[in-house]
Amino acid sequence: MIAIGGDHASLELKAEIIEHLKGRGIEAKDFGTYTKESCDYPDIAKLVANAVLSGECEKGILICGTGIGISIAANRIKGIRCALCGDCFSAQATREHNDSNILALGARVTAGGLALKIVDTWLDTPFSEGPRHKQRIAKIEEM
Numbered sequence: 579m580i581a582i583g584g585d586h587a588s589l590e591l592k593a594e595i596i597e598h599l600k601g602r603g604i605e606a607k608d609f610g611t612y613t614k615e616s617c618d619y620p621d622i623a624k625l626v627a628n629a630v631l632s633g634e635c636e637k638g639i640l641i642c643g644t645g646i647g648i649s650i651a652a653n654r655i656k657g658i659r660c661a662l663c664g665d666c667f668s669a670q671a672t673r674e675h676n677d678s679n680i681l682a683l684g685a686r687v688t689a690g691g692l693a694l695k696i697v698d699t700w701l702d703t704p705f706s707e708g709p710r711h712k713q714r715i716a717k718i719e720e721m
């Protein structure tokens with residue numbers, strides 16, 4: 579199960595991703611927002627982060643206009659490693675090196691087709707388990 583959420587800027591892309599995941603046989607739990615009414619992205623970041631940390635969802639996807647605000651918010655929560663990606667190379671590298679558990683996307687920055695490729699790359703790339711990467715992640719978790 580993948581947790582997904584975003585602010586009012588995320589609605590179309592969020593729906594597109596949920597549909598895409600469904601096509602791949604992956605269930606997504608939508609933590610909102612559900613309307614165009616302006617809302618605060620930290621509230622959504624917290625819901626998705628908690629779903630990932632509790633184990634309810636395996637990974638999370640967060641979306642706001644730029645992806646910046648919502649990734650900043652998510653990364654304030656201990657145990658969350660949220661990576662804002664606008665390309666597939668970064669999506670692959672952040673799974674292999676950072677074992678990121680949330681992907682952030684900017685709905686006003688990254689167009690749908692590319693965003694879906696980024697989602698696929700991120701979901702399909704395992705953590706490398708490399709000792710140097712584990713050591714760096716452990717240092718992050720100690721901060």
Ligand code: RB5
Nearest residue numbers: 587642643644646647648
């Ligand atoms: C909302 O207008 C916008 O500020 C938000 O979606 C995001 O881009 C913030 O980082």
